[in-house]
Amino acid sequence: MEQIKVEKLEAIRLDHFLVDKLDLSRSRISQLIKSGDILVNDQVVKQGYMLKTNDIVTIKPVETKTLDLKPVDLNLEIVYEDEHLLVVNKPKGLVVHPAKSHMEETLVHGLLHEMDELSDINGYFRPGIIHRIDKDTSGLLIVAKTNEAHQILASKLKDHDINRSYMALVYGTFEESKGIINAPIGRHPKQRIKNAVVKEGKHAVTHFEVIETFKDFSLLKCELETGRTHQIRVHLQFINHPIVGDPLYGFKPLLVEDGQMLHAYKLEFEHPITKKAMTFEAPLPDSFKAYLEKLR
Structure with missing residues (x-):
């Protein structure tokens, strides 16, 4: 109880x-x-x-349906792997880990098919999972194979020592070439499935740089200084440049059907065991590149 x-x-x-x-x-x-x-x-x-x-x-304690974490071959793209960790390029449309409210196949099911060992610090539902990206966001994630690597990486994430960079296609154009969005994020006061910039929210900072400008759109590089849920999506909506295709924070009707144009393209961190500097990049998904070509 x-x-x-x-x-x-x-x-x-x-x-x-x-x-x-x-x-x-x-x-x-x-x-x-x-x-x-x-x-x-x-x-x-x-x-x-x-x-x-x-x-x-x-x-009160309530009996819940047990999640069956059977390995599933999802043909995951493993960008890097050693005995301590791996880096995976998650496709758009795949939830990172299961929960009582999500019983379908997840990245974790695919990882169990690929790996004999994953850290168990985060519990049964989230083996190896240190950080997440949204279902409809594609891109790079670090996964821990050992508890030692997990603990060190989780600490680095908390201390903002893991650099995560994203590409985002947003509505509108900018007068400035770069900027910083420093605005606290918490639950939306009326729509509980959403987050919003609210006075009593948690500290959140996003850095952005304009990479390319189109007639009515801009391609941005965004870097997270903090890691709040939906942070980039909320911050870009807050400055009136929501992400194209975002079903929660974007403009209606949606211009694309398969989720927001947001891709976690780069990871930079120190290896938790060897202390070697690690940098990984994942190219934009084909659908993202095709839409950019259409705009060009």
Whole structure:
């Protein structure tokens, strides 16, 4: 049985509050509230109950469907591999790791097919996974094979010692050639599946540089100084240059059908064991390149 004490906060619905706390979908949380498996101050409440400071939320243990992590041959593109880690070029459309709300094939299923050993620090659902990119973002990820490598890489990620660069095609053109977006990111106050720039959000910084300009679009190189969920997507929307094809933060109708034009093209880091400087680049996916040629 899990209990969460509500610290000082502005009024928020119970179901919205728990979306941030539990690895469950909002619909599943609603089911548990209705069935009495989630209580507030030992009382059954409605999902729209407005939490108050010092409320005690109790989540009863509930049987969940076990995720079957069988290896699946996804023909993954392994860019680099040694006995400590690997770098993989994730295709667009593939979720990084499974969760109770996502039972379909993921990058982890493909990694289990390719690897005999992956770190287990992050638990059963996320073997080897140190950082993520969105389902509809393509590009490079570091995966740890040993716990020692995982711990060191996770620490470097936290200390911003792993450089991650992205290519993004966005709406509009820029007067400046480069810039820095320094704006805190947190949950969207009204749309809980989205994040937004909010005053009480977490510190977030994105650097960008204009690589190419088209009539109504710009190709940017973006570098993450921090690693908030949806950071580049949220920041570019915040400055009124959302990513082309972004279903959550982009303009409607979408100009492309297979996800946002965002690609994690470069990784730079120090090898956790050998201390060697490592740099990897992955070319833009064919669909991304084809759209750029169309614009040209």
